[in-house]
Amino acid sequence: GAGVSQTPSNKVTEKGKYVELRCDPISGHTALYWYRQSLGQGPEFLIYFQGTGAADDSGLPNDRFFAVRPEGSVSTLKIQRTERGDSAVYLCASSPTSGGYPGELFFGEGSRLTVL
């Protein structure tokens, strides 16, 4: 498809397990964002990539969270030793902008993570 694709759409795991969430951005978009959204709240910034590098990872809550974008396209958000408080919808967005203000962010439908 032409939009941002996120997999899995739904992930249920047990506390302490490792989880990977994948984001396939719109082709040609250089900027990629990860956000976390809890029920009834606005998206919370996690990390922003410009190309292959993490331009800003100040939103990652702790060292259990890590994200990569090795070839400047697909990105993977990795969560180690999951905790119940990690349960949320993880949103990925991409943008064609390479500088200045972000321009329009195109979001995927999100990956809903539930940690039991």
Added chain:
Amino acid sequence: TQLLEQSPQFLSIQEGENLTVYCNSSSVFSSLQWYRQEPGEGPVLLVTVVTGGEVKKLKRLTFQFGDARKDSSLHITAAQPGDTGLYLCAGVPNNAGNMLTFGGGTRLMVKP
């Protein structure tokens, strides 16, 4: 405390009524955006405002950016059930590169 505070958090109105939602901050933003999100989907951009005092109209929606670039409002005229959703403002604080920060959102329900 969020960088962008939205009010009200919830709003339930009848079809045909007018409404205004607000997005306020103590910080200056280089730009502000408004998104609309429906259940199970990601946010979709409605508008971007860049210049202090700017007003943009999108059919029945009017967006305003404050003169000091610290606040914004969204006014909807003659609301329709299709306007139901979560309205989010988002901005890049000055000197924050491309880190787009979202407010907590206003959940709007328009009853027929």
